[in-house]
Amino acid sequence: MRCTVHKADIRESIVRYRPLSRNVLSPAAADGIIWPVEGTRMPSYAVRVGAWWAACRRRLALGAALLMLLAIVGAPPRPFVALGPQQEVRTTNDKIGVHTRLTDEVEPWKIQRTLQMVREMGASWIVEYFPWAYSEPRPGRYDWAHADWVVEHARRQGLTVVARLGFVPEWARPKDTTETYLEEARFPDFARFVGQFVRHFRGRVSYIIIWNEPNLSLEWGYRPVDPEAYVRLLRLAYQAAKEADPDVRVLAGALAPTLAPPGSAEGMDDLIYLQRMYDAGAREFFDLLAVHAYGWSFSPDEPAAPDVINYARAELARAVMVRNGDADKLAMITEGGWNDHPRWTKAVRPAERIAYTIRAYEKAAQEWPWCQAVVLWAFRFPWATRTYQDYFTFVAVDFTPKPIYLEVQRYALGR
C-alpha cells in the first residue's frame, strides 16, 4: 500500500520509535518523500516503518473493518436442519431397536438422516451415548446443544431414546486416567450430572442407563472391578434421577457377557457380578436391567449355559433377577448382535448374520415377555474404523443400507 508520508508522519515516527532508531532526520526532509538529507544518516528501517504506519493507519483500520464486515456477512450460516413433520414408526415388532452412535456426528443432517433410516427400518428404540464430559465440560457448566439435536430429531422420527450416561470429564478424574475412571469421592458429581440430564430432558427422555459394562476393568478405569462400589454409584444416580423426574426409568447393569475366571484382572463374570449387585442392595435402585447379548458364532436359538457366551445368555441374567425377587421388573437388551467380518474369529457369514438378527428380534417378541426391547449394536458409525467393528453396522458410513438393513426392514414391515 502506498501512502503519502508527510513530515508530520516522520516526526511522529521518530517520537514514537525513537528507542528503535538511532538516526535523526532533519525536519526539512521531504514533502512526502523520505530522502536522506546531507549530514544525516539514512533513516533506519524502524523509522520508515513507523512513518509508513503513521501515514497509513487510518486506511489500514478502515480496510480491517471492511474485511471483518465481509467475513461476518459472507460466513456460512450455522447449520440448520428442519425437524420436519412428526413421524410414527411402522413395524410389526415393537421391540426392534438399534444402538446409534451419534455422539461424534457433528452435522445435523446426518443425525436426522440416521434417525430417519432407523424409523424406516421399522425400529422403535434407540440407545444413544450421552457422554458426561461433552455435556458438562466444566463443573456446573452445561452444554446440551448436541444432545438436544439428537433427542429432538429422534422424537420427531417417533423413536424412544434410551440414554446411556458415562464418560468422566477430565476435571472429575486424576491426570493420566481414562474416561471410565470415577473415584468414589466423585460419585456425587456424576449423580448431580444424572439429575441435571434427567431434569433437562424431562418429558423427552424416559430411560437412562447408569454406566456401561462395569464388570470389565477397562470400563472401570482399569481398576479391579467392584460390584459394591457400582451399587453405591447406582444408588446416588438413581436418587438424583428420581428427584428430577419420578417417572424416569433407570436401567442398571449393562454388563459385558464374559467368562472371566475368578480373580481375573480383566473383569468379572457378568452373572456373578449381577448377583453381587443384588447382594449389595441394588434391587431398590433400578427399574429395568440392561443386558448385553452378543451371539458371537452361535445361533440365537443355541441354548443358554453358564459357560457359554451366546444370545440366550440373557435368559440367565433374567433368572438371576427372578431369584432375587425381581420377577416383576423388565429387562432390556441394550447392546448385542452378530458380526460378519471375513477374518474375525467371533464372526459369522453375512447370511447367518441376517438370519440370526431377525430371529433375535423375533425371539424377544414371541418368547421373552420380560424383555422390553432388543437394541442391537450398531446402526452406523460416523467414519469407518477399518476394523472388525465396521461389520456390526446396518448402514455404511455413506448411508448406503447394507443387505441386513433391507432384510430387517422387510421383516419389520411384514413383507
Added chain:
Amino acid sequence: MLRKRWQQALGLALLAALLAAAGYTLWQRGRRPDDLWARVQRSGVWRVGLDPSFPPFESLDEAGQIVGYDVDLARAIAARWGVTVMFHSIAFDSLLEAVRAGQVDAAISALSVEPRRARDVAYSAPYFEAGLMLVVRADGKEEIRQVADLAGKRLAVEWGSAGDVEGRALGRRLANLTLLSFARPDEALQAVAEGRADAALVDGVSAWQFAGREAGVRLLGGAVVSDPYVIVLPIGSPGLLRAVNEALAELQADGTLAALRRKWFGPHAD
C-alpha cells in the same frame, strides 16, 4: 551498530540451527529405510507378520506349522534375495501396527489396501485379486462377457455379502436382472455350475477356490469391484518396497504366482 551486528548474528545463528535441525530430521528419515533393507540383506532374515487363521492364505497344519499361499509367497520373495523368512504370528487387527512399530519388516496376510492408512504404512503392488469376480459356466453358453451382458439374466450372490450389495445396485441399472440369494458363496457358484443361475458375483477367494476345483466354471476377466491383496511395509522404506515390487513382478512373469494359485486353489485355478 554493535547492537545491530549482534541481532544479525543471533538471527543467523537461529537460522543455522533451524536448518541443521531440519537437515538432521531428514537425514534420520532417509537413514532408517536404507537401514531396514540393508539390515535384511546383512542379517539374511526377513521378518514377516501374518495371522494364521485364513486358509488357504495362512493357517496351521496338523503339525502346527504355518502353511499357505502367503507363506509360500514370502519364501519365494526371500529366495530371490537370498535370505530366509522368519514368520511372526500376529492378530489380524494388529498387523499394521506391528509393521509401524518395527516388530516385523512386512505383513503378508491377505491384506487389502486401506487408503486411510497410506500415511502410516506402504503398500506393495497387488499380488492377488480378492475383489468381486463374475463367474460363468466354462462353456460360455450364456454369452456373458461383461457386466452389461447380465441384463435379463439370473445372477447368484451370497446373501448379505458385498456381492449382494453390488448385485442389488446392478439390479437397479440393468433391465430384468434377477438376483438369486444363497447362504454361502459356494452354493451360489454351484448354482452356476448346474445351470440354475447364469452367473455368480462373489469374492475372488471364493471364486478361485470353487473354480480351481470345478472345471465347469470360469472367472470373467478383471474384477467387477477390485480389492487386491498387497504386502504391507514400513512407510519410508523405499529400498525394501522396491525390492518387494521387483520380486513380485518377476514372480508374476515367471509363472510363480499362477503356480501358487494352482497349488492352493486347485488345478483349474488359471
